[in-house]
Amino acid sequence: MAAEKIYVTQPYLPPLEEFIPYLEQIWANKVLTNGGPFHQQLEQALCRYLGVPHISLFSNGTLALITALQALRIKGEVITTPYSFVATAHALLWQNCTPVFVDIEPHTLNLDPAKIEAAITPQTTAILPVHCYGNPCDTAAIQKIADNYNLRVIYDAAHAFGVQDAGGSILRHGDLSVLSFHATKVFNTFEGGAIICHDAKTKQRIDHLKNFGFVDEVTVVAPGINAKMSEINAAFGLLQLEHMPHVMQRRAEIDAYYREQLAHVPGITCLPQGHQTVANHSYFPILVGPEYPLSRDALYEKLKEHGIYARRYFYPLITDFPMYKNLSSANKSNILNSKEFSEQVLCAPIFPELSLKNQIKIIDIIKSSEIR
Ligand SMILES: *Cc1c(COP(=O)(O)O)cnc(C)c1O
Numbered sequence: 001m002a003a004e005k006i007y008v009t010q011p012y013l014p015p016l017e018e019f020i021p022y023l024e025q026i027w028a029n030k031v032l033t034n035g036g037p038f039h040q041q042l043e044q045a046l047c048r049y050l051g052v053p054h055i056s057l058f059s060n061g062t063l064a065l066i067t068a069l070q071a072l073r074i075k076g077e078v079i080t081t082p083y084s085f086v087a088t089a090h091a092l093l094w095q096n097c098t099p100v101f102v103d104i105e106p107h108t109l110n111l112d113p114a115k116i117e118a119a120i121t122p123q124t125t126a127i128l129p130v131h132c133y134g135n136p137c138d139t140a141a142i143q144k145i146a147d148n149y150n151l152r153v154i155y156d157a158a159h160a161f162g163v164q165d166a167g168g169s170i171l172r173h174g175d176l177s178v179l180s181f182h183a184t185k186v187f188n189t190f191e192g193g194a195i196i197c198h199d200a201k202t203k204q205r206i207d208h209l210k211n212f213g214f215v216d217e218v219t220v221v222a223p224g225i226n227a228k229m230s231e232i233n234a235a236f237g238l239l240q241l242e243h244m245p246h247v248m249q250r251r252a253e254i255d256a257y258y259r260e261q262l263a264h265v266p267g268i269t270c271l272p273q274g275h276q277t278v279a280n281h282s283y284f285p286i287l288v289g290p291e292y293p294l295s296r297d298a299l300y301e302k303l304k305e306h307g308i309y310a311r312r313y314f315y316p317l318i319t320d321f322p323m324y325k326n327l328s329s330a331n332k333s334n335i336l337n338s339k340e341f342s343e344q345v346l347c348a349p350i351f352p353e354l355s356l357k358n359q360i361k362i363i364d365i366i367k368s369s370e371i372r
Contacts, residue, residue: 261367
């Protein structure tokens with residue numbers, strides 16, 4: 001009998017019957033997109049839920065990243081991390097910027113503020129850090145550097161939905177923050193994304209940019225793109241939001257059980273939580289060190305043989321891909337921590353419907369480390 005397959009994540013879907021009334025409303029009013037009623041309602045609901053003043057919804061996180069760069073007219077060199085999903089750096093290439101890769105800190109796997117200054121040149125205009133796995137960056141140190149050198153800061157907050165630090169939502173940091181609502185993320189609208197900004201004027205510019213640059217029927221103010229979230233995705237987001245307390249609670253329980261069970265496995269380190277006061281447990285990264293009897297890749301294969309599809313996030317590094325590898329900042333010696341962690345990390349399955357039985361199965365395989 002083929003074993004049930006367990007993936008690194010499984011998208012959360014509310015009961016289908018709860019979504020039908022939303023569809024009936026769309027069918028009745030025949031507004032499918034262009035900032036319709038569900039789009040407006042979801043923007044308001046997310047501002048309340050996340051505790052942020054302004055949010056603009058997008059069709060996905062990558063277009064939101066590109067539009068964020070465009071909104072602030074970012075040009076030249078932008079400092080970023082090689083330890084992320086490839087969309088972070090791709091957004092820079094689409095905007096004709098040059099990514100300048102700076103290494104990560106070993107305790108958070110986020111951009112290391114102590115290494116940013118050495119990478120700044122007269123062409124540097126911005127910093128694009130990632131709150132990796134939802135662990136907050138050192139936002140105070142990054143802002144200090146940005147202020148000293150007159151740089152803009154855009155956070156790729158694709159992993160950071162709902163995360164808070166002592167001052168509130170971590171999405172308040174920097175000039176802009178970008179979320180992804182992709183199927184694999186903590187909060188999903190099938191596909192989707194958003195930009196968080198501080199003032200109404202910036203929100204208006206972003207809203208124009210995501211709709212071809214249209215201000216009204218006859219006025220186009222910028223070479224905008226089409227990146228609006230549709231009504232069906234926005235309606236689904238409103239329903240998802242009602243289920244978030246359950247989603248967050250289940251993720252916290254699964255995270256806590258992994259930490260308890262894996263705490264004393266020689267060679268396995270659970271990445272410590274950062275300085276957040278509210279976590280979202282979007283990923284469960286473990287580090288497979290040299291004391292573990294199997295290599296990271298051998299453990300990955302062993303889990304796969306049991307139908308468990310853990311993922312090596314983030315391996316390969318962005319700097320290993322052909323369009324980045326020849327940049328001088330992509331040189332191995334510049335990003336030693338990124339290299340090291342990229343070769344040790346394995347993200348274990350975590351999602352609301354992961355059963356205790358299946359979680360125990362995963363833990364038992366990690367614990368029983370005999371070499372086949
Ligand atoms: C998912 C993700 C993105 C891209 O978001 P999409 O909505 O899939 O376009 C960007 N950056 C990071 C770090 C991500 O994890």
